[in-house]
Amino acid sequence: MDHRGxxxxxxxxxxxPMVEAIAAIVHPDFPEDTAVLAERQRLYPDGARFLELGGIPSGYLISHPWTFKSLPALNSRLGAIPPDASTYYLHDLALLNxxxxxxxxxxxxGDIINHARAGGFPNLSLVAVNGSQPFWHKHGFRVVNASELAEKLASYEATARFMVKPLV
Structure with missing residues (x-):
């Protein structure tokens, strides 16, 4: 997609290497090893995108099918995409200022919503951090209170919220 540079x-x-550098700037409190990011890109390349703004690296998106209400731990490898994946999971969207x-x-x-819908997923899910909840809310995501995720969410940050956007 190309629009105004x-x-x-x-x-x-x-x-x-540039993804790692952007992540260090945008998400300094959520470091992930390059091996973790490389594995996600390898396991589901259709969900790994890179942003260039005027030809300059400016952001990235990592996403993949996953199991609903089963959050991947931070800085951990997935091993495989579950064959019975029940959600499309947005792992990370990071943009430089x-x-x-x-x-x-x-x-x-918008592209990832269309991709998930075309893949037949009933919803998209994510963990909102760094005050991003209003952004995701604007795109149709809503906080889902799931007590079984409380400990995992707290491992991100105190204000982390599990959010879901229904597609059906």
């Missing part, structure tokens, strides 16, 4: 493309293994307010985030969220 905004270009989302497939994330390649060559992009991983210069990309915020450009419409790039809305573009990729």
């Amino acid at each position: 905004i270009h989302w493309r497939a994330l390649s293994t060559l992009d991983l 210069k990309a915020r307010g450009t419409g790039a985030a809305a573009m990729i969220v």
Whole structure:
């Protein structure tokens, strides 16, 4: 997708050092090893996207099918995509400050919603951190209170919330 110098493309293994650098800026409190990001890109390449703004690396998205209400632990490998995946999980959307307010985030969220819908998933799910809940709410995600996730959510941060967008 290209619009006003905004270009989302497939994330390649060559992009991983830049993804790691962007993650360190955007999510310093949620560090993940490059091996974890590389595995997710390898397991589900259709859900790994890279943002260039005017040709300059500016963000990324990591997403994949997963099991509903079963959050992957931070900085942990998945091993495999579950064959009976029941949600499309948005693991991480990270944009540098210069990309915020450009419409790039809305573009990729729209693309991923369409991708998940085409894949037959009943919903998308994510963990909202860093005060991102209003952004996700604007895109149709709603907080789902799931007591069984309390401990896992607390491992992200005190204000982390499990959010879901129904697709059916």
